[in-house]
Amino acid sequence: MTEVLDQTPQAQAAPPKTGWRRWLLGPGFVRAAWMAPLFFGIGFLIVIGLRSIAHYEPLLNWLIVVTVAGLVTAPLGFLAGIGAFDYWVYYALGYPTRPEDHSGHGARSWKDYFRVNTDHKVIGVQYVVTTIFFFLAGGLMAMIFRAELAKPGMQFLDNQEYNGLISVHASLMIFLFVIPAFAGLANFVIPLMIGAPDMAFPRLNALSFWLLPIAGIIMLSSLAVPGGAFGAGWTGYAPLSVVGTNGNVWFNMGVQWAGASSIMTALNFLVTIITMRAPGMTFWRMPLLVWANFTTSLLVVLATPFIAGSQFFVMFDRLIKTNFFNFHESGYVLGYQHIFWFYSHPAVYIMMLPGFGIASEVISVFSRKPIFGYRLMALSLCAILVLGFSVWAHHMFVSGMANWLRVPMMVTTLLIAVPTGIKVFSWLATTWEGRIHLATPMLFALGFVSMFVIGGLSGIMLGAVPIDIHVSDTYFVVAHIHYVLLGGSLFTIFAGIYYWFPKMTGRMYNERLGKLHFWLTFIGFNLTFFPMHIIGVQGMPRRVSDYDPQFGTWNMIISISSFFLGASFIVFLYNAITSWIRGPLAGANPWHAMTLEWQVSSPPPIFNFDEIPQIVGGPYEYGVPGARHAVFNGAREHELEEARSP
């Protein structure tokens, strides 16, 4: 897992292979195309071998073979094939490695985005583009089941298809869009913001990106596997996920791959932020985006193993008939929910804190004012981090868990409103008497603040036991989660994409289309999800493909609005693609921002900085006369020399 640069004398590396050998044996998709089947065979033999040693009957259980060989070893073979492990294999076996060879670094043509690339900027773009692909896939699924829900009665889906669509929609949006999209933006920006040439472990970074398409393809294919689509809902509660359709196994493994990816990325962020800050960049001078990802990464590293555990138990219960959640064999069914939510409640902060960071950047820059209460903004992130671990059972008020757990969980849940409220008021105070520029990133950031307040208020209602009992598993919960995850996370992701678009591509997006995108999304979003509060309180249950005719009118409105919302992303796609190809050149610092990523060219040079800058002040001193964040171009050496001379 660690990547250790070898300091021992380097022998001359073997000359590169030529001709067809290079084509077949060099890292790339050709090698992946034969190594993935090879590793599938190895996995197959492992399963058969172990089963024959243990005298299990029947020897050939295809579900287990597919799980081990198809969902574990074959993806590993694919990763080995594209060259994600090459360096480590050379290192581990003591062969000469080439630490000075940067051939896998930076993008010279579009093809470099389809290779294992160790440049954090390339990886960041890879992340964002991949996650938008899965976002669109998940969004299309929502369109399909909204069409089904437009009228009462069954239209064109059966129950199992409907369950599959809502389950895969949610798992794609959560595990393949929101979490990795934030990781992608942070991947691009964090090393630049802290004045580092790259991440601490560039190869680990590349590997963690390449786990993501694997996770995504596994999750997508869980819709169409023999033995029934994954339809237990994204929470995958046992015992349904144990005894239900075989698609659950795909979900289990998809979560493992996505989880491994985010743990590795988070570990990388933490090490990068702790060990690679530029001189003078103390923790209290870090931009809030860095703070946000620091706390998020701590959450990921500490919480994600719990969902890994819960999915392992479910998978074992199904595949090798263990009894973790089998009531008849004295297993403990509720244990699943406890373990799952011990991850998944911190996970909602994993899905939100980086958005807080993006909002802080954008609001400060576009209000041309220092962020209000910088230290309290950072400390409230830490408070959310700690409190986030103490509230998981508020998802289980009606599950039949121990009654004494309810009130403590309610109190801690409501307590989280305090640090969150601090953040909301700080953003508002930042805009107070600022010179506000309503460019697209700012529109999305302000849209986020207002929508997140609505989501936060319904969150407080849901955190209170009596209301939660009433609206549990109704559309009120659906409305709440979409106000925080769509109005919250998605809006900040778009704020981030528009804000850093000029930095990532070197070109400016079309401002008019950006604003059009925002207003279409904002209106469509509210028309779609606000009525869900109403029908939720009236008792329309979620996750059911048919409903009482009294909700027909609202559902028709919701479905039509959701198509409107879905169509608004066409504007975004058109804007992003055309601007990337032939938008006007953006220049280094179109927003006149102070943070470090704007002090280098757009897109940034291959190693970010020709020399590491010296940090001399806070990152948000807009409008403060004479304030500087960083000093460049030899000024650091100059100052050091002055300090040295008597």
Added chain:
Amino acid sequence: MAAHAEAHHGPPIAHQSSRVDAPTLGMLLFIASEIMLFGSFFTIYFFARVVAGPDQWPPPPFHLPVFVAGINTAILLTSSFTMHWALQAIKRGNRAGMQAGLVLTLALGLTFLLTQIREYSRVGFSPQDGAFGSTFYGLTGLHGAHVFVGLTILTFATIRAFRGHFTAAEHRGVEISGIYWHFVDVMWIVVYTTVYIL
């Protein structure tokens, strides 16, 4: 700036802003994550044993080979000392000592793993035997998997040691695999105490 960029071919050296070096910190964070993974397995173990559990644990007619596993624990603990010896040896520049320490650690770790597998075949119950069997195999199996990973890492360190890598000044490859190995050992003490003794 552009002319400057032409002239230089590598990344600027990153400023080291912490006393801990990056690979060690990375390993420590990875171990924190691993501890939480064990935490989820302990959680389900105590749910099965305390919350949903039968009156007697282990539920009759099963019983656990506490003594054999105790010997095995001693073997694994010894391997931590040999690992420490290997690291101390290379810190003094004693290459042969490091090689001997690594090989001994590997041998002890392998003995532990094989004993564990032997115990599985003779213990008298399977993962399918109630939540007791599932959680027993879950915890010991998860630990066994970590021993396997630790042995793999140590094998790589050993290969490098015999190929002439590592010096008194640069031995992070041994040091960091050692940190992981110590973690595996300490974790076994917790697992052993919980599963066999408590």
